[in-house]
Amino acid sequence: MQDYLILDNQIVSQVYARDPLVISGGEGVFLYDIDGKKYYDFSAHYSSSSLGHNHPELIKGIIKQLSTLVSVSVQFATRERVALAKRLLLLSGENYKKVLFGVTGSDAIEFALKAAKYCKKGGVIVSFWRGYHGATAGSAAATGKAETIQIDPSITSLLPSGFVHVSPPYCYRCDYKKEYPSCDLFCIDFIKKRIINDGYDNIAAIITEPIQAAGGVIVPPPGYLKALKKLCRELDALLIFDEVVTGFGRTGSFFASQHWDVYPDIMVVGKALTGGYIPGSAVLMTSEVGEAMDKLTLHGHTHSAYPLMCASALTNLDIIENERLPDNAKRVGNIIIKRLQKMMGKYSFIGDIRGVGLLIAIEIVQDRDSRQADYQMADKLYSKLREAGIITELESSPRLESSVIVLHPPLILSEKEACEALDIIERVFNEIKGVCGVRS
Ligand SMILES: Cc1ncc(COP(=O)(O)O)c(C=O)c1O
Structure with missing residues (x-):
């Protein structure tokens, strides 16, 4: 992995660089890096890979x-x-x-x-x-x-x-x-x-x-x-x-x-x-x-x-x-939104959960009263999620005055896969909460 990253850095324009990963394959809602590690693809190539990867039909x-x-x-x-x-x-x-x-x-x-x-x-x-x-x-x-x-x-x-x-x-x-x-x-x-x-x-x-x-x-x-x-x-x-x-x-x-x-x-x-x-x-x-x-x-x-x-x-x-994928997006999207909303009770860095279907936002804040964006926390969550096996999209910048983790997985995502991914998300949120303590 490191050799490719070094070469990429040297000979490929870095205008789109962000993640230290070399992706080498995909199957359904999963991506694989060159070392064989598996990731839930909750970015789906910025909403392009709606059928997931390697769809036989x-x-x-x-x-x-x-x-x-x-x-x-x-x-x-x-x-x-x-x-x-x-x-x-x-x-x-x-x-x-x-x-x-x-x-x-x-x-x-x-x-x-x-x-x-x-x-x-x-x-x-x-x-x-x-x-x-x-x-x-x-x-x-x-x-x-x-x-x-x-x-x-x-x-x-x-x-x-x-x-x-x-x-x-x-x-x-x-x-x-x-x-x-x-x-x-x-x-x-x-x-x-x-x-x-x-x-x-x-x-x-x-x-x-x-x-x-x-x-x-x-x-x-x-x-x-x-x-x-x-x-x-x-x-x-x-x-x-x-x-x-x-x-x-x-x-x-x-x-x-x-x-x-x-x-x-x-x-x-x-x-x-x-x-x-x-x-x-x-x-x-x-x-x-x-x-x-x-x-x-x-x-x-x-x-x-x-x-x-x-x-x-x-x-x-x-x-x-x-495959009635719009219906699936609605059903599985609702499951994800409900579970994330429930998590708000435990994690005060979640300011808002919103979305429609499988286009979902987790807004990260310093505290719910001020609603001040927490750029560092969002960065940390994004990286930790990736390390734990979930690739998301981060839309966070002081110019936007907001920090949002966007989830937009392939529309073929099953309820079971969604629940497994949510378990990983919750585990990462727990770890971060343990490190950062609780804020109101
Ligand atoms: C809403 C919207 N419109 C237009 C575009 C531009 O599409 P492309 O990157 O294929 O040129 C994007 C890309 O992310 C987008 O999100």
Whole structure:
């Protein structure tokens, strides 16, 4: 392990380095490191590996396509891309009429932003602090998470202008110090105030994740997304939902927007579209947006609509439906949330447990009264969990003013596996409590 880590450090860019692990295999909900140690994969490749690792049916579907047609330029239609577009439109309740295929979530977001600007003849894009939308220029400009590109003065000039960031519905840490429901969704009114008072008279779109994932699993309160859509209509702006993390069953419904019965004008999906085995993304558009965009001739990437990607996505969708994985995510997710909530009675460093389906947050605080984030404790818990055999995602930074351990295991996670993993989590929490003592 050490030899690979040293070499990796020397010859591979360390912009994405964090964990001192060399991963060499995976099976179901488990990953294996090069020394053969087994880990519960509660990060699932940032919500991509929804079917877990080495899924035999998905692999079969991909292998079949390998001997049919792997790649062809986007100028040609293929059976695979037509079939996938048809399937996605059907799945999304026929709210959309056209699909554009991309390679990554970021480039699909880039197209969605382009579409909004094109349809509204310019205008600004409103997005949310804590939101994450990607690493390319436009998607990074929409991102409100203070990643390097937003804060390092030597590269911020790469970000396009025309983006306005507003406060997300993070009720645990409301920026307006209000409480739901007595707040009467003041945060929505404030978006309108901000836009009007800052003199923006053309709003191309408001973009949001229905549940902010990398921002710390921010679940909007009831009525929020409906009110956001109403605001878009008032402002004559399009609504874009970024379902790159939340799509394809993660939250217990096929798309998170279905929980609140709110349908945007543009929906962006990626990650788990293909089960995570082949990179791929898609933008679903209403007929108004889709037809307008047909007039544009230049958008695409060499590997957009890759037939192998389409085949992987079609097989993945069959598996999700046949195995009723959204139902499983809801059921097993509820078991995890309930058990974690119970643990709150024992561990005062847990400030909040929230989530929907298998997208779950453990918010780490210094104490429950102040709700001050505890960055050191979160770091320690994250490392100890990994050492104990659970890989999670850590979203913790003073800029975010929060420390959150995110659990998003593959959707195939069984109740038994969930309980075993929770036993390990509880054991780690106990050890930490023993070392750190009890705080109120
Ligand atoms: C909500 C959301 N949107 C967009 C993206 C960008 O996707 P990609 O990393 O595939 O470019 C991500 C990536 O994590 C994401 O979490």
